[in-house]
Amino acid sequence: MSGILAILERGPGGWHRMSFEALAGALELGRATGEPVTACVPGFGVEAAAAEAAAFGPAAALALEHEALSAYAADAWIEALGALIGAMAPSWVVLPHTYQTRDFAPALAARFGRALMADCTGFVVEGGRPVFERQLFQGKLTGRFLFETPKPNFVSFQAGAFRAPQAAGQRAPVAVQRADVDPARVRQKPEAPFREAAQAVDxxxxxxxxxxxxxxxxxxxxxxxxxxxxxxxxxxxxxxxxxxxxxxxxxxxxxxxxxxxxxxxxxxxxxxxxxxxxxxxxxxxxxxxxxxxxxxxxxxxxxxxxxxxxxxxxxxxxxxxxxxxx
Amino acid sequence: MKILVAVKQVPARDLPVEPAPSGLWIAEAGLSYEMNEPDAYALEAALRLKESGGGEVVAVSAGPERVQSVLREALAKGADRAIHVAAEGEAALGLDPVAAAALLEAAVREEQPDLVLTGLQSDDTGTGQTGVVLAARLGWPHATLVVAIEPGQGAVRARRELEGGWFQHVTLPLPAVLTVQSGIARLRYATLMGIKRAKTKEIRRLEVELEGSRGGLRLAGLAQPRRVRQTQFLEGSAAEQASKLVEKLRFEARVL
Structure with a gap:
């Protein structure tokens, strides 16, 4: 098992701004552990997005494609990423701690008998192992956490934990892979996102x-x-x-x-x-x-x-x- | 509809917490505890579903003996019954969401409710995963950050909060697990009658063998957070503090 899988998030309006911060966290984890980073973009018609991510420093980029990933549903993400992680067997899976991650990643990790190290503010390397920091008691204390499970292990990083990387001159190779997901098994039926009446106060x-x-x-x-x-x-x-x-x-x-x-x-x-x-x-x-x-x-x-x-x-x-x- | 609500007992949020000498948890002497606020909203949502559509609300909490006080509170607010899943030590803290979910899973398997509600996260460990992991372990569908619940025929339509002021409806077949966002409905207070009635309601104790249900997160140390900015603390009486602040805002920060 090796490698770091960074899972990036896109919404109807394009990239979630935390995607590249999480990629930066994955790259830093890569520098600390010597493992290469693959930037993965789940979705439908996301090859161009994966190609864009490929310019921000990963060793490879992957568009994980399926019609069932055209709109977010928890089961679809869990199935598609679960199959990918099972096949790729990465050491680490790194995610931005967005609302979407909070919805699917705990169940994704649970599939592998793991808990997500959620909402981390960063990590330090001690004795050759990353020690992750996250806030406890509403931010009153900081906890330092270790994984005691074998790989893969799952981490999500808080907004602002890392600065989004600059685009490098070089573009990593981009692969397109069809996700292994059976739409009939997706139990959540999502409707189109909407906003409340326009905000009165800006x-x-x-x-x-x-x-x-x-x-x-x-x-x-x-x-x-x-x-x-x-x-x-x-x-x-x-x-x-x-x-x-x-x-x-x-x-x-x-x-x-x-x-x-x-x-x-x-x-x-x-x-x-x-x-x-x-x-x-x-x-x-x-x-x-x-x-x-x-x-x-x-x-x-x-x-x-x-x-x-x-x-x-x-x-x-x-x-x-x-x-x-x- | 039979609804099971998972509530956690957490240290009172207004009180300071200090690391224990071991550095591996907080000093518990003198702590007071309360119901985790997002769970209080989950309970509120469950009680309203019962009031409008009938059924039963069962409150469940995992932890040491003291968690019975939040179960009493749930009963006083209108839950019909309660289950105390006995747990001691690290498993009871909720630092490891897989262990937390495994404790609750035992109660769900016994009760076979149509719907499980819980808060989206806890005010102490804040992993925000227990409900989702519980659903995964049960093989049930789930939705998180729920701000409204419409029960339907064999299904539930939940309104989810997305980021930046966006919302989305999602429909799930029952049984399902929903994690509730704070603010789903105005919280009620327990009435005197409710408190009296709670004393006669049942709290059943459930013993669970955890057997290796661990997600692998180990707390290696607790510390006071690092300061991001150098805070200048202004001392003195309120009037002195106010006068120093206005001066600093005007001449140092130049924001007035």
């Missing part, structure tokens, strides 16, 4: 954002955040639980299931900094975090931190801003 263009999390405690306290946002000339946003509670509409949600933002200033009020939120705002220019828990992971990415009660800090900030404005 947070991605906001210069300043005040975002609230669970720490706001109660719907009635949102007024305080609104006042602070007004004083800063900022848009109001929130982490997922606030929108789940119906306190703010979903189109004000920042994070993996909401909007991705990169304002000049991001003020996080009572947001712990779970990874699902952080991926949506870590590109912000200046991050201010106010939280009563000094251990909250939001402080790992904050430029300015205030450990304290937001119900004291926010009014003081509003006061201060009014003072200096007047």
């Amino acid at each position: 947070l991605s263009s906001a210069e300043r954002i005040v975002a609230v999390g669970r720490g706001i405690g109660d719907e009635g306290n949102l007024e305080l955040a609104r006042e602070l946002a007004a004083a800063l000339g900022a848009e109001l946003a929130a982490s997922r639980p606030i929108c789940d509670n119906g306190w703010l509409p979903m189109d004000r949600q920042v994070g993996s299931s909401g909007q991705t933002v990169a304002p000049k200033l991001y003020v996080a009020l009572g947001i712990s900094g779970a990874i699902q939120h952080v991926v949506g705002m870590k590109g912000s220019g200046c991050i201010v975090a106010v939280n009563r828990d000094p251990q909250a992971p939001i402080f790992e990415i904050a430029d300015y931190g205030i450990v304290g009660d937001l119900f004291e800090v926010a009014p003081a900030l509003i006061e201060e801003l009014k003072k200096s404005a007047g």
Whole structure:
């Protein structure tokens, strides 16, 4: 058994942006283990895409083709990739930790009696073995994990874990292979993806954002955040639980299931900094975090931190801003 | 429809956690526990399906004795029965999703429900795999990140959340496993009557032999995360902190 199989993802609009980050992770794993990387693109009519991936550093690229892969269905992906991995017998299977990966990869790994090392932020090599790092307890701690199973082993990398590689001058050979999948065995019947009514709020263009999390405690306290946002000339946003509670509409949600933002200033009020939120705002220019828990992971990415009660800090900030404005 | 809901007990999310001296798990002294939030949403979805279409809701949790408190909570909110799959030590932590799924599988095989619901991930280990691996072990179809469930004749139509504000409907034959996204419906509180009634409801204990059901992930160490940015912590009273922050935002970061 040898080699690293990197599984890239495409959607109706083309590449998932994390595909090439995962490929970069696979290439780095390849450098650490001396194993060649094959970039695999499952789909239908994906030869050109595989050829494109071939220019980003793998030793080979593979278009895994089948009509049953023209739209995503978990069983189709599990069957097609399961057969490919069975035949290729790679040492490692590397995936981007996308929603799609979360849907099929655990069952794919389970087919081989393995668990997926999911959502890794990176790895280090110790004693000749890669040790994978992933977040635990909503980002409060980092766990270092080893595989104790024989190969193949399955890893998915978190958004931003690796920087997407530059296209190299050289193009690796591209193969087209018909996937071994029986459409009659695909039990999920997917319908066409759709969007909700157009988003009313485009947070991605906001210069300043005040975002609230669970720490706001109660719907009635949102007024305080609104006042602070007004004083800063900022848009109001929130982490997922606030929108789940119906306190703010979903189109004000920042994070993996909401909007991705990169304002000049991001003020996080009572947001712990779970990874699902952080991926949506870590590109912000200046991050201010106010939280009563000094251990909250939001402080790992904050430029300015205030450990304290937001119900004291926010009014003081509003006061201060009014003072200096007047 | 008979629905089995798998709920995990996790350390309370608002409390700090510290690595144990061994570095191989967290210090458990003084921890308090709660129902994993995505699982609370799975339970909510199950209770609503029962209220609209009839049937039975069975809550199941794997772990040491203490997990019975989340089962009591599920019973108080309206689950009909509960199963405690006894597990101790590493297998009970959920670090290895294959072991976690194997524990739950025993309860599913006994109960033979039409539908299994669970949260899409846990707030502690966060592997996000248990429901999917459970489906694979049972040979049942699955869908993840479910935000709405429409039961049909021998099938279920689930609305899945995709990335970037997209959604998709997918129809699966029953029996099936769905992993539920937070926010699927507003969570209910247990009523006083519910809490009283829960005391008379059954929690059955199930012993399971795991026999090598391991996915091969081994925790080799736990540490505080590395800081990505150098955070300047502002000290003092709230007024002092506010005044320092505004000054820094204006003159250092220049974002005001």
